Amino acid sequence: MLELKGVSKRFGGLRALDSMSMYVPEGSIRGLIGPNGAGKTTVFNVVTGAVRPDSGEVFFQGRSITGLMPHRIVRRGISRTFQNIRLFQRLSCLENVCIPMLQSEGPVKSLMGFLGDRERDRKARGLLELVGLGDVMDRPAGTLPYGLQRKLEIARALASSPKLLLLDEPAAGMNPEESRGLADFIARVRDRFGLTVVLIEHHMDVVMRICDRITVMNFGSVLFEGTPQETVRSDLVLEAYLGRSRVPCHA
Numbered sequence: 001m002l003e004l005k006g007v008s009k010r011f012g013g014l015r016a017l018d019s020m021s022m023y024v025p026e027g028s029i030r031g032l033i034g035p036n037g038a039g040k041t042t043v044f045n046v047v048t049g050a051v052r053p054d055s056g057e058v059f060f061q062g063r064s065i066t067g068l069m070p071h072r073i074v075r076r077g078i079s080r081t082f083q084n085i086r087l088f089q090r091l092s093c094l095e096n097v098c099i100p101m102l103q104s105e106g107p108v109k110s111l112m113g114f115l116g117d118r119e120r121d122r123k124a125r126g127l128l129e130l131v132g133l134g135d136v137m138d139r140p141a142g143t144l145p146y147g148l149q150r151k152l153e154i155a156r157a158l159a160s161s162p163k164l165l166l167l168d169e170p171a172a173g174m175n176p177e178e179s180r181g182l183a184d185f186i187a188r189v190r191d192r193f194g195l196t197v198v199l200i201e202h203h204m205d206v207v208m209r210i211c212d213r214i215t216v217m218n219f220g221s222v223l224f225e226g227t228p229q230e231t232v233r234s235d236l237v238l239e240a241y242l243g244r245s246r247v248p249c250h251a
């Protein structure tokens with residue numbers, strides 16, 4: 001579903017990605033972990049076209065998407081959430097979900113009323129019901145509790161009907177009970193929509209609970225890859241975290 005081959009990206013003198021390679025099979029949930037500054041978010045930025053790599057290739061469903069414009073990548077079927085919540089705070093939950101639908105339809109289809117307002121509204125309501133936001137869909141996004149805003153972000157990412165969903169620390173700021181709930185929610189969403197998911201997360205309980213495999217990054221490339229059990233047993237991984245005095249939360 002997704003493959004990175006030797007992707008490198010420098011910001012000035014800093015190597016954010018240093019020949020990063022990763023292969024994510026269809027239907028899986030892949031954990032992407034690593035110390036702060038390891039390059040995890042940069043991987044998402046490269047895959048979604050927000051950042052152009054200096055070298056290397058990104059393949060999606062076997063075709064190169066390297067260097068494509070972000071809106072084209074969305075239309076191919078890749079969607080993401082952000083480490084810092086990026087919602088239209090004053091717009092309703094419904095409007096927050098409708099906007100990416102319009103964007104993913106593209107200018108021509110939107111002008112021709114491809115989905116139609118009513119159809120779009122129906123689809124957005126269905127999506128919000130599904131993620132458990134049915135009762136609050138007319139409320140401004142900014143008035144929702146934090147945990148619900150995180151869910152709304154995921155609903156919004158689903159609005160463009162992606163095949164690959166990239167989640168950047170969706171459980172940030174949640175307590176262990178909330179983050180377990182979110183983990184189960186992500187697994188349900190994957191099953192319901194037949195998605196492939198890449199999940200950046202510092203909450204190890206979330207990663208351990210739902211990921212098929214975990215890729216551990218350090219200094220812009222892969223330090224370790226294995227099952228959740230193999231990963232927590234790895235001395236290399238432990239060292240990478242302890243060496244930077246950051247231990248995954250709730251490990």
Ligand SMILES: Nc1ncnc2c1ncn2[C@@H]1O[C@H](COP(=O)(O)OP(=O)(O)OP(=O)(O)O)[C@@H](O)[C@H]1O
Nearest residue numbers: 011014016034035036037038039040041042043083
């Ligand atoms: N647009 C940019 N311009 C300059 N430096 C950047 C840019 N984006 C990322 N970096 C740097 O690249 C490195 C990797 O950043 P990245 O955000 O990918 O790390 P991360 O693994 O997501 O970290 P965290 O766990 O803190 O979110 C960091 O040193 C960061 O400061």
Ligand SMILES: [Mg+2]
Nearest residue numbers: 040041042083
């Ligand atoms: Mg990050």
